[in-house]
Amino acid sequence: MELTITNLSKTYANGVQALKDVSLNIPGGMYGLLGPNGAGKSTLMRILATLQEPDSGSVQLGHLDVLRQKDEVRKTLGYLPQEFGLYPKSSAADMLNHFAILKGITNSTARKEIVGSLLRQTNLWDVRKLQLGSFSGGMRQRFGVAVALLGNPRLLVVDEPTAGLDPAERVRFLNLLSELGEYSVVILSTHIVEDVSELCTRMAVINRGQILLETEPQQAISAMHGSVWRNIVRKERLPALEQRYQVISTKLLGGRTVVHVYSETDPGGGFEPVQPDLKDVYFSVMAGHYQPVTSGLKKEVLP
Numbered sequence: 001m002e003l004t005i006t007n008l009s010k011t012y013a014n015g016v017q018a019l020k021d022v023s024l025n026i027p028g029g030m031y032g033l034l035g036p037n038g039a040g041k042s043t044l045m046r047i048l049a050t051l052q053e054p055d056s057g058s059v060q061l062g063h064l065d066v067l068r069q070k071d072e073v074r075k076t077l078g079y080l081p082q083e084f085g086l087y088p089k090s091s092a093a094d095m096l097n098h099f100a101i102l103k104g105i106t107n108s109t110a111r112k113e114i115v116g117s118l119l120r121q122t123n124l125w126d127v128r129k130l131q132l133g134s135f136s137g138g139m140r141q142r143f144g145v146a147v148a149l150l151g152n153p154r155l156l157v158v159d160e161p162t163a164g165l166d167p168a169e170r171v172r173f174l175n176l177l178s179e180l181g182e183y184s185v186v187i188l189s190t191h192i193v194e195d196v197s198e199l200c201t202r203m204a205v206i207n208r209g210q211i212l213l214e215t216e217p218q219q220a221i222s223a224m225h226g227s228v229w230r231n232i233v234r235k236e237r238l239p240a241l242e243q244r245y246q247v248i249s250t251k252l253l254g255g256r257t258v259v260h261v262y263s264e265t266d267p268g269g270g271f272e273p274v275q276p277d278l279k280d281v282y283f284s285v286m287a288g289h290y291q292p293v294t295s296g297l298k299k300e301v302l303p
């Protein structure tokens, strides 16, 4: 199973171009779509989930044309939107049973089995009789996954699921997702770099509706070896450093500022080489130190 997105564009009525000629090949497994707020992630996710029309382009899931065969796609689609409403007075088990009926699982014995197994898989079995209104953020998200998994989707679209989860809930949630990636296409949109580095075998960086990078996280990190340098400075020095160097990121650490810069040769000035991580990759791409490439990270500095 593979998802092929070709030349997708979308401009809203207010003139905002949310997607500009987006093309991606998404194989089975866990795929990360990483970008800041407003990058166009939700627009792309809603189009993949057959809830929105692009202006142009095509999307193919295996042999299905996602934009034309919507009913067929919906049978094999799971979608966890950024926000969803639940009946607060319903129990988790009742609500999931209700969604299973909507999904067309009419045989009651089969449905009971499926609902039970999903509640166990999402670690909600013990709280299945509690009202959804009493659920924590993490429990809600896991319930959302249980709903999205009804009917064994071949395509699972998950939009910013970890925003608002505490660290323990986030880890539990990511572990749950990582178990799903093997047999279907799972697309995870997020603005959190760690979500991608911990989970995804492939990823794309999107900003202002454009794909800036499409790669394997490990490959992108390797390609930056030797090009990331670190210094710890006083805040007042930052403007001067930004003039002189290609600054990737700055981070406060105990009142001082840790600066990462991009340079293919020793930049001097007290900078030391560091092992790059996916944050260095992401912020370098966002800062425009790299040219967009379709696969892998080419070491090309923009003029």
Ligand SMILES: Nc1ncnc2c1ncn2[C@@H]1O[C@H](COP(=O)(O)OP(=O)(O)OP(=O)(O)O)[C@@H](O)[C@H]1O
Pocket (backbone or CB within 6 Å): 012, 013, 014, 016, 017, 018, 035, 036, 037, 038, 039, 040, 041, 042, 043, 044, 160
């Ligand atoms: N219905 C709409 N009408 C007009 N503009 C919209 C609409 N939906 C989104 N936009 C704009 O399109 C751009 C992309 O939005 P989108 O929600 O796809 O981004 P995102 O990456 O998901 O961001 P976020 O994480 O904030 O949801 C933004 O500039 C947004 O303001």
